[in-house]
Amino acid sequence: MTHVSIQSLTKVYPGAREPALDKLSLEIESGELTAILGPSGCGKTTAMKMIAGLLAPTSGDVTFDGRSVLADKPEHRGVVMVFQNYLLFPYMSVADNIGFGLKMRKAPKPEIERRVADMLELVKLPDLGQRRPSELSGGQQQRVALARALIVQPKVLLLDEPLSNLDAHLRIEMRDLIRSLQQQMGITTIFVTHDQEEAVVLADKVALILDGTMKQFDRPEEFYKRPVDEATARFFGGRNFVQGQLKNGVFESGLGKLAVSEQSTVGNGEGAGTLTFRPENVHLATDHSQPNTLPANLVKQIYLGTQTRLQLSIGSHEIEAICNPNEVEGLINEQEILVTIPADAVWLLPS
Amino acid sequence: MSERLKIFLMLVPALLVIGLLFFGGLFIGLMRSFNYMPVIGLTDPDLSAYLSVFTDREFYLSFLLTFHIAFTSTVISTVIAVGAALLLRRHFLGRAIVNFLFQLNLTIPHLVGAIGILYLFSQSGSFARLAAHWGMIASTSDFPALVFDPYAVGIILQYVWKEVPFIGVIVLANMQTIGEDYESVARSLGATRWQSFRYVLLPLIFPGMLSASVMVFAFTFGAYEIPAILGASFPAALPVLAYRKYTDVDLAARPEAMAMAIVIALLSAVMIYLYLRYSRKRIRG
Missing domain, CATH: 2.40.50.100 (RNA polymerase II/Efflux pump adaptor protein, barrel-sandwich hybrid domain)
Structure with a gap:
């Protein structure tokens, strides 16, 4: 369980006049599921990549349990990011994909096999370990991507638009699965989405970003009852x-x-x-x-x-x-x- | 007319060229390698030319040298090309110019490159003279033999110079298509920079890299002009040896030249097959 603090996180890409993300500040309690909500191009994924250590911020800080992690390499941060298009390694089997993180940590082979089998059970794909990602449906690929992230027991889990590539009925199924796994494992989770309904249904708290600036960080119902301004209210209908x-x-x-x-x-x-x-x-x-x-x-x-x-x-x-x-x-x-x-x-x- | 038939008919001109020139030539070569040359009265096919090739010690020495040239230059070119592509895909000041310079020698013919190597690296070349002028060696003849040498250093240098941009351009395009997200996933799953290259990027660029390096291997194994200009006379590379037999004053040596050419083609095919199998297993697991 990790408390995440994001302080004035800002990113200005080289050559850009406007910051892609401007002074984002969030306090995320241990084990909480937080949504970063905003339209496409508002800086959500930039924020995720900076938390994961895949992108260096222009200014600001990210701390886990009070310790700054900016100097930590991505592989040492304990943050796993699940990308929108899953990015399963196409030349590996499902089992090898899920066991990838453990293999990189040089875990013994029998342990990898055992934990991969457990994960396949957890995401309800027990018989698909030997398949290739191309042989799976979108929903199954999403489950594999999730299992691949969870197997390394990250301190913080980042989900980039986790439901946007799924059909309507699969979205509900996946939404429930994400919520139950996250609660079961108690992992502090941040996900980005452009869909306010998705944010409201899944998240404990929502951070709304518009034009690179955070407008409001609150419990979902507050955005309906007490929006901070007209733009925020409009975004929520x-x-x-x-x-x-x-x-x-x-x-x-x-x-x-x-x-x-x-x-x-x-x-x-x-x-x-x-x-x-x-x-x-x-x-x-x-x-x-x-x-x-x-x-x-x-x-x-x-x-x-x-x-x-x-x-x-x-x-x-x-x-x-x-x-x-x-x-x-x-x-x-x-x-x-x-x-x-x-x-x-x-x-x-x-x- | 069905779409399939239309496509086939459109391909006919290209197929005719390949069929007549390549398979026609191969067929004639094959006949001659079996000692069937009615022009000079050889009308009873036999395997004597192949027997002569396989009992000739020079053939084996030439094969080893040719394999060494093709293998070494392919491996060195591929490693340098992948390294260069890794650098060139990053954003840095002057990348466009560096990229242009990197690809520049794609347009320069092999022959010009070979003459350049001769001027620069031979014992009478610029580097030998400079080394002697600066007192690094007593005379130009003390300069290490990099051209016409038994290890084919000059030939390999020329091939590496020419093939690095060829493989590099293919691998770079491949890397740009793949993007960096797969590596980001690997890093966030705990892979180090090296591990994300070894276990993620390398297998992803592997098909493109393999196609390019197989082309380079096949070319360097069967090419004549560079070993002819920069190589030692004994042992000579297989294509040089085959050409010598072909141009022998004794027409009876021609079946042997043809047998050698057929063997070069077969060996090349077998080695490419083994290379594909082995590397696929090693890289993709």
């Missing part, structure tokens, strides 16, 4: 942003007057600000019995299968709501309806 004034717990804007709970304004004083609320927290209402119920014009309905997205016009603003398809049955476009936005479901973005 936020659609509704309203400018206005906060006065005595009431937010006055083009929507009208909305009561705002105390915890929705943490870190903000009175005055001008931006209020956000998630589309799924906008509920259809039948009367004004609930506070924060507003009249709205139904502009458009988009059927999404398990949900229906509604575009609504309230006052001078257009907002979005997401409802159960059963709830909106019989509604027609341009119809006047009532919606409620609960006072504790809104969030005033920190100014």
Whole structure:
């Protein structure tokens, strides 16, 4: 179990004007599963390679249990990185691939064979040891890559987009496998992904990187409830942003007057600000019995299968709501309806 | 017309050239090696030319020398080429210029290279004169015999000079296609820099490296001009010996020359087969 501390980690590639990664700082508790989330090209893989020692940072530090590992060679860091495209050695059998790390450590042959067999059992591929990687499906190759990493019992496991090359049904299976293996072995794990759903489902904590800068490092639910800014909220599917004034717990804007709970304004004083609320927290209402119920014009309905997205016009603003398809049955476009936005479901973005 | 037939018909001109010139020549050579040369009245095929080749001591000495030339120059060229490719794939100041210079002698003919070696390394060459001028040796004749010598140093030098960029360009392209991620995986799994080269990069570049070095081996084993210019007269390399027999004033020596050429081709094929088998096993395990 290893505590990982990343302090102001920065990388500027030679000849580049902008840093690929700018002052990334994270504190990762022992045995925690952390996601580094961000769009393609935001510096996620650069961060991983620097933690693994495969790339030297321009500045900053990486410490394991309080000790800087920057001077350690990659093979001595105790960090194993599993790449997005698995990179199984094509000329080796599955068993040889898994046993590679032990062979490099000059472990005795019988021990390698025994531990490879255990690993094959663990990743549920007990009979495929003699196959070549080219004879495996994508999901099986991913399991082999994972087994090859876990067999050396790393202090820190790095996973680069571990699910992005898999079909939808395999993703769920693999997600569960990664989570259960990680918890079983208690390895501090960092994975990078561009998929916010993947990050939320798998990780204990998520670090969101946009344009090379870390925006927020928090528990997954915080990104939905309390995003640090509009870009972060948008990355997590936020659609509704309203400018206005906060006065005595009431937010006055083009929507009208909305009561705002105390915890929705943490870190903000009175005055001008931006209020956000998630589309799924906008509920259809039948009367004004609930506070924060507003009249709205139904502009458009988009059927999404398990949900229906509604575009609504309230006052001078257009907002979005997401409802159960059963709830909106019989509604027609341009119809006047009532919606409620609960006072504790809104969030005033920190100014 | 089916796609397969179309492809076959498009290949016919090339196949005709190979079929007529290569297999035709090989067939005539084979007939003559069996002492079948109606032009000079030899109409009863026999194995006497092969018997004569295999009972000639010079043939064995020539074979050993030729093998030494081909093997040594292939191994040295491959090692240097892989080392150079490892350096050239990195980013450094002036890489484009170094890369250009590295590949420059691909365009220079073997013959020009051989004359260069002669001018530089022979006992009357520039290095011998410089060594004598600076008092490192008493006279130019004290300069070590690197040309026309029994160990074929000059020949090997010429082949290495010419073949390093040839193998290097192929291996470098191979390395650039593979990228560095496989080695990164190996390093993070605990492999040292050397181990990640030995167990990961080398097996990955192996097919390209092998094809290039087999071509070099086959060429150096069967090439005539460089051993003819830079080699000792006894023992001579096999192709030189075969050519001498072929141009012998006695036409009766021609079947022997043909037998020797056929044996060179066969030996070359057998050695390439053994080389492929052995190295595949050694490198890929």
